[in-house]
Amino acid sequence: MEEKKSNLEIFAEKVITDAKDFITSEGKKAFIIALRTKVIPALKVAVAPMLEECEKQGKTETGWCKFRDLYFFHGLSVFAFWLIDEILTKMEEADKD
DSSP: OOOOOOHHHHHHHHHHHHHHHHOOHHHHHHHHHHIIIIIHHHHHHHHHHHHHHHHHHHTTOOHHHHHIIIIIHHHHHHHHHHHHHHHHHHHHHHHHO
């Protein structure tokens, strides 16, 4: 007896089979632009309250926990967002050539 496939399995098979139809130069360009102009800014907004809470808690911490809450999380997020933006910008510029 054959096992019935879920909708997700059917969808996954369809995507795998038809991937070449979806992955085009224009689609990749649009994806990079959307990441840089929509997704990353939305993530920055979502992360901001968490960083503010860490900073507030860090004022009462000591030692490595203070460093983590006041400097590490903030520095890591700033660096990560900067690096991702730089990479996406370079990819977008390369697509214009």
